[in-house]
């Protein structure tokens with residue numbers, strides 16, 4: 001089996017193939033990119049290895065966003081971003097997404 005890691009650059013956390021990345025980094029992405037990835041995700045794509053073009057575009061958009069917003073910031077900035085996420089909202093979204 002192929003091991004699958006969080007798509008966040010440099011993140012060593014191993015996640016199930018159906019998830020984009022670890023929970024911490026997933027919730028650091030803007031809501032619209034998370035919605036885009038989720039909308040274009042095809043159940044089973046991690047088995048068939050043929051994610052849709054749209055999913056690849058969404059994943060690329062996520063990488064671009066990370067490069068523009070986080071690539072040159074240190075870990076303390078990332079931690080502050082996580083704290084700013086409203087916990088109630090996270091709970092709600094986790095119910096939907098996981």
Ligand SMILES: [Zn+2]
Nearest residue numbers: 006011022025
């Ligand atoms: Zn991660």
